[in-house]
Amino acid sequence: MTSELLATVTVFVLALLVGYEVIGKVPATLHTPLMSGANAVHGVIVVGVMLVAATTGSTTGYVVLFVAAVFAAMNVVGGYVVTDRMLEMFRARRSGGTSS
Amino acid sequence: MSTASHLLYLVSAVTFVVGLHLMGSPATARRGNLVSAGGMVLAVAVTAAVLVDDGVMGGTALLVLVAGLAVGSAAGLVTARRVRMTAMPQLVSLFNAVGGGAAALVAFAEVLRAEGVLDRAGVSLVLPTVLDVLIGALTFSGSLVAVGKLAGRLPGHPVTSSAGRLVTLALGGVAVVAGLVLLTGRGGTPLLVLLAAAALALGVLLTLPIGGADMPVVISLLNACTGTAVAMAGFVLDSVVLVIAGALVGAAGAILTLLMAEAMNRSLTSILLGGYGTADTAEAVAATGNVRATSVDDAGLQLAYASKVVVVPGYGLAAAQAQHELVALCAALEASGVEVSYGIHPVAGRMPGHMNVLLAEADVPYPQLRDLEEVNPEFARTDVVLVVGANDVTNPAARRPGNPVSGMPILDVDRARSVIVIKRSMGTGYAGIDNELYTDPRTTMLFRDAKAGLRELLTAVQTYAR
Numbered sequence: 197m198t199s200e201l202l203a204t205v206t207v208f209v210l211a212l213l214v215g216y217e218v219i220g221k222v223p224a225t226l227h228t229p230l231m232s233g234a235n236a237v238h239g240v241i242v243v244g245v246m247l248v249a250a251t252t253g254s255t256t257g258y259v260v261l262f263v264a265a266v267f268a269a270m271n272v273v274g275g276y277v278v279t280d281r282m283l284e285m286f287r288a289r290r291s292g293g294t295s296s
Numbered sequence: 297m298s299t300a301s302h303l304l305y306l307v308s309a310v311t312f313v314v315g316l317h318l319m320g321s322p323a324t325a326r327r328g329n330l331v332s333a334g335g336m337v338l339a340v341a342v343t344a345a346v347l348v349d350d351g352v353m354g355g356t357a358l359l360v361l362v363a364g365l366a367v368g369s370a371a372g373l374v375t376a377r378r379v380r381m382t383a384m385p386q387l388v389s390l391f392n393a394v395g396g397g398a399a400a401l402v403a404f405a406e407v408l409r410a411e412g413v414l415d416r417a418g419v420s421l422v423l424p425t426v427l428d429v430l431i432g433a434l435t436f437s438g439s440l441v442a443v444g445k446l447a448g449r450l451p452g453h454p455v456t457s458s459a460g461r462l463v464t465l466a467l468g469g470v471a472v473v474a475g476l477v478l479l480t481g482r483g484g485t486p487l488l489v490l491l492a493a494a495a496l497a498l499g500v501l502l503t504l505p506i507g508g509a510d511m512p513v514v515i516s517l518l519n520a521c522t523g524t525a526v527a528m529a530g531f532v533l534d535s536v537v538l539v540i541a542g543a544l545v546g547a548a549g550a551i552l553t554l555l556m557a558e559a560m561n562r563s564l565t566s567i568l569l570g571g572y573g574t575a576d577t578a579e580a581v582a583a584t585g586n587v588r589a590t591s592v593d594d595a596g597l598q599l600a601y602a603s604k605v606v607v608v609p610g611y612g613l614a615a616a617q618a619q620h621e622l623v624a625l626c627a628a629l630e631a632s633g634v635e636v637s638y639g640i641h642p643v644a645g646r647m648p649g650h651m652n653v654l655l656a657e658a659d660v661p662y663p664q665l666r667d668l669e670e671v672n673p674e675f676a677r678t679d680v681v682l683v684v685g686a687n688d689v690t691n692p693a694a695r696r697p698g699n700p701v702s703g704m705p706i707l708d709v710d711r712a713r714s715v716i717v718i719k720r721s722m723g724t725g726y727a728g729i730d731n732e733l734y735t736d737p738r739t740t741m742l743f744r745d746a747k748a749g750l751r752e753l754l755t756a757v758q759t760y761a762r
Contacts, residue, residue, distance in 0.1 A: 201420050204539055208527060211540045214313055215523075215547025219555070222320045224642055224667075225649040227556055231516050232388045233319050233329050234548050237312050238519070238526045239391075240336060240541040241398045242365070246343045247533050248405040249361040250353045257408045258360045264401035265364025266371070271395035274372030276333045278379065278387055283319075283326035285381075285656045 232279040239272025304342045305537040311335025312541050316548060339537055368394075381654055382614040385647045386446040389515045392522055393439030399525035400432030400492060403532050407485055414484050424531035426475045426491065432525035433492045435518045437499030442515050445508045455504040464501045470494045502568075510567045512647040513556045517564075520549025562704070587722065590740035592749070595716050596756025599625075602679035604635045606671060608707055609651055610644055612685015612719065616746035619658035622684060625754045626664075632761035637664050639671035639681075639707050641689040668705055678712040683733075685718070685746050691731045699729060715739040718749045 197205075222230060245261070245268045252261045311331050318328025347353055353361075372391070379387045403425045407414055414422060444450035474491040477483045506514055527542025529535075557564045599605060607626060613619060626636045638660065644651035652665065666674070675681065683690055690709045694701040709715055710733055717739060722730075733739055742749055 197420065200534070204531060204534070204536060207536055208531075208539050208543050211309075211527075211543035212547040215316075215544040215549075216551055218313055218317045218320070218544070219548045219551040220320060222552075222555065223322070224555075225652045226320065226322060226325060227516075227552060228385070228388075228512075228647040228649045228653070229325060229329075230316075230319050231519055231549070231552055231556075231647075233316065233332065234523070234545045234552070235388055235392050235395070235519050236329070236336075237316065237332055237541050238395050238399075238523045238545045240312075240339060240538060241395060241402060241526045241529060243339050243343045244402045244526070244529045244533050244535060244538050245364075245398060245405075246340070246347060246361065247535060248402055248409070249357050250347055250350065251409045252357045252360075252405055253354060254408060257405060258356065260401050260405045260408060261357065262360050262364040264398045264405060265361050266368035267394035267398035267401065269365045269368025270372035270375075271368075271391050271398060272336060272372070273369045274376040274387070274391045275395075276329065276336070277373055277376035278384060278391070279329045280326065280333075281376065281381075282384065282653055283329055285653050 229279055229282045232275065232282060236272060236275025236279055239268060239275050242268035242272050244268075301342050301346050302536070304338060305535075308335035308339040308342070309537055309540040309544075311338070312544055316544065380617070381657060382611075382617070382645075383447070385512065385515070385645075385650065386443045389439045389442045389446065389511075389518075392515065392519050393436050393443065396432045396435030396439060396518070396522040396525055398432075399522060399529045400429045400436065400495075402529045403428040403432070404488070404492075406532050407488060412484060414478065414488065415481050419479060421532065422479055422481070424528040425488070426478050428525050428528035428532060429488060429492050430471060430475065430495045431521050431528065433495035434499040434502070435521045435525060437496040438503040439499075439515065439518050439522075441500050441503040442511050442518065445503075446511055450504075454507045460501060460505070464498065467494050467498050467501065471498060505569075506567060510562065512643065513553055513562070513564070513567055515647075516549060516553040516556055517568075520546050520553060523547075523549050587734050588737075588740045590716065590742050592742065592744070592752040592756050595740070595742050596753050597760050598680055598714065598716065599629060599634070599682065599753065600632060600757045600760040602629075602634055604674075604678050605629060605680045605682060606637055606639050606666075606674065606678045606712070608639045608641075608681060608683045608686050608690060608709060609655070610641075610684065610686025610689060612687070613746050614645055614651070614654050614685070616685065618684070618747035618750050619654050619660075621747055621750035621754065623655075623658045623660055625750050625757065626660075628754055628757050628761065632757070637666050637671065637674070639666055639668070639674075639709075641668055641686070641707055642705070644686065644689060668707060672708045675708045675711040679714065681709045681712040681715045683709060683715060683717040683719075684750070687719075687731055688729075690733050691729070692736075693729065693732050701729065709733060710736055710738070713738065716742055718742045718744055718746055720745055 245264045312335050315328045315332025318324040471494040523542050523545025527539050530538030629636050640651050691701050692710050693699050694704045694706045
């Protein structure tokens, strides 16, 4: 293994641990928004699509690139917007009722 | 440029972590999502700057990329804005599907870039490529099946056959062998395509046998899988921000999956094996006895003269968009001195917390919402339980072994003095079995659409109210 790869593997493992810790104890009512929020975060694949675009040059490559770009953009934009809509209602409830 | 971009990517990775952390508490959840979105905008902006700086991207590629991003963004924005909150679970699953698909396609695009790159590259590139394509493609088709089941386009009940299981095993074998051969540096792109095809079929075959009621857990698991696929894409492209965000979602999604399974009192293994309904169900529970139908006037009278009413809302309420009618009815009952509360099953609706979101939208006072543990001891003291569009979560058959709902925590509706069920027909719920509650002598059925039925009940209650 090269030292760069070793560094990336280290980052990968540590990020797994952070993901494990960051969730912790979450009330059941927040499970759905949290899943949706995490769903939006993996829309970061849009960065990957942009990076491969730099080296794409064949017809097949363009087709793959186009589909990947549509998919990734849909994931990231839709993911954040729908999560925000869900959480908007939680805020409405907070101000309406007494807090738990 | 390189140092600056690296540091900025680190900043966006940090916002993802902070954002997810803030989303764990109701008060800060919305801010958390915005923080995370800000980090995403930063990551995209940095990438754009890096690409401009490098200046190696061809004009056609740029055009294709921008067109694709525009189409995808528009589609995502419009569907996310327009979706009714009742259809939200399948939309989340759809967004997850396309994310997995994009992750797999990124690996393909990287391989297509140079002919034979798979044969020349070492294990350090081939392994993440293989995993990315395998997990990404499996998530794509699996999530689409989940969408179909939640939207009612595919049968919600478990689809199982022993032949299907054999095919699943065979496909799993094909995928493993293809992956191993690729790792030895042979096969190239055609074999990677075969691997992707096997993974797509596997995704379908693994998800079909799982019952609709378990779909939320499955979606969460597939969400974690997409995260892992994205992290693998990060290894392929040597992009640290993809590795961090992907691993973060992978681990967080896995924990969330376990939490959800726990909330439903189901073990993950039994869900994945299609345990919900693998038994031959037809003979296990057959409704015996007579169903008593009631009229709006009788039901209204019953409600108006009760002293304690518990409402059990289910997906049918949400599907009929009748939450506002329900809240109006409950307000009228309270005004005439009836004690009203809502019994919310953890999986009422289609996902944990879904019903709370829907009722919050209709301005239900928060203290009236009771969860399963709080409300179950209250049923014995309850005069009337009004079940609106809930089915499996009230089925007393769950207390006995040997049927599809066995072991599922239920609301002990049948312990109340009387039960009124608003339902359009005698159709079965997600689990596909008859509900014994309906033939209980204390139960009466009001065969109406939830919205119309609740509106008529309100009129009746106002007439009879003391």
